[in-house]
Amino acid sequence: MAAKRSGPPKSLVPAPPVGELRDLLGRCYRVFDRVAHPSPSVTSEWRCYKKGTPPVLKVIDGKRTLYYVRPDRGSVHVTVVLGRLACDAALAGRVPAHLHDVIRSAKQFPEGRAVRLELHRLADVADVEALLAVKLAPAAAAGDT
Secondary structure (H helix, E strand, C coil), rough: CCCCCCCCCCCECCCCCCHHHHHHHHHHHHHHHHHHCCCCCCCEEEECCCCCCEEEEEEEEECEEEEEEEEECEEEEEEEEECCHHCCCHHHHHHHHHHHHHHCCCEEEEEEEEEEEEECCHHHHHHHHHHHHHHCCCCCCCCCC
């Protein structure tokens, strides 16, 4: 029988220094800050899932993963994994129409569709919020959100 490993999971990594993030993101740092800290109840942790890939920020509410954030030069990449019910609700009109093709073309995993967005402006955060709303309450009526 294998012994249980104590301590943090192997994929946890230290947060990059704020100065490095500001240099990397430039004007997009405000976008990163908004998606990295959507509310006081939400926590986050930096993770590296594959050797040689950049770390991502996993944004969590309790035990539920909300989305993943990867800072890049001049942009912020956000991945929201939507289950079947959330995808159906989104495509039924719960998210803006310009996201429908992004959802349909998102790669399917056992956990759901990995919807990837590239953010450049604070206004782009509304797309993440729309996907998150449908993820958290896929059964809500279109006018209830």
